[in-house]
Amino acid sequence: MNHPQRQTDRKREAIVQAAIDEFRLNGFEATSMDKIAATAAVSKRTVYNHFASKEELFGAILLQLWHSAATQDALTYTPESSLQTQLESYLRKKMTMLSDHNFLDLSRVAVAATIHSPDRARDIVEKLSKNEQSIVTWIKSAQQDGKLRPEDPLLMADMLQGQLKSIAFWPQVAMGQPVLTTTQQEVLVRTTASMFLGYYAVAQ
Structure with missing residues (x-):
């Protein structure tokens, strides 16, 4: 019954970890939400569902x-x-x-x-x-x-x-x-x- 919620949490964790890797590797300005989405293996829309902007993330x-x-x-x-x-x-x-x-x-x-x-x-x-x-x-x-x-x-x-x-x-x-x-x-x-x-x- 909690599976959808767990899946959402896993996607959020994947996004955060991908963002950490990208920010550390490329810096803030050179990191895009597209790149974060690709690294996290999720859609760009999914990233924006969790975080409204790169600054918020x-x-x-x-x-x-x-x-x-x-x-x-x-x-x-x-x-x-x-x-x-x-x-x-x-x-x-x-x-x-x-x-x-x-x-x-x-x-x-x-x-x-x-x-x-x-x-x-x-x-x-x-x-x-x-x-x-x-x-x-x-x-x-x-x-x-x-x-x-x-x-x-x-x-x-x-x-x-x-x-x-x-x-x-x-x-x-x-x-x-x-x-x-x-x-x-x-x-x-x-x-x-x-x-x-x-x-x-x-x-x-």
Whole structure:
């Protein structure tokens, strides 16, 4: 009874995988919906039934990789647990995503695709930003609990994640540096959490 739905899901998965391969191989501009359809062995109409445009398909891929690499919604403020422990747990999930080769490859494609298209860049950033809300909510909860200074939670979240990305994302995307080793990742996670709390934590 669920066979039609499963077939639809399989076609969608085939389209997404084909698009990932094509974007990685040819870049955003040179990849067409026709080529994606051919690689996925489906009709062009089927591709458009799932995704209204190439931009929508590309954004969906980035979001899928984001979700598969790290479950951002799992972050919940726990009053009885130390802020350091909670932040390190969150940052390790972020590191999982930032170490995913598919995500890094497609991020390079995204950067190249958005350099000459501010509207496209804004759309992608807005889509990904929606998945950053859990850390902002966590910061607000910690502030209400008197554990963090009452400053702009959005800026605080950007500062926290910026420290991680400046070492474990942008050098890999922009300069082709290797992904951090497990040991390097752990040092970065602990240092980032400690620096954030060193400035924003309220002395108890």
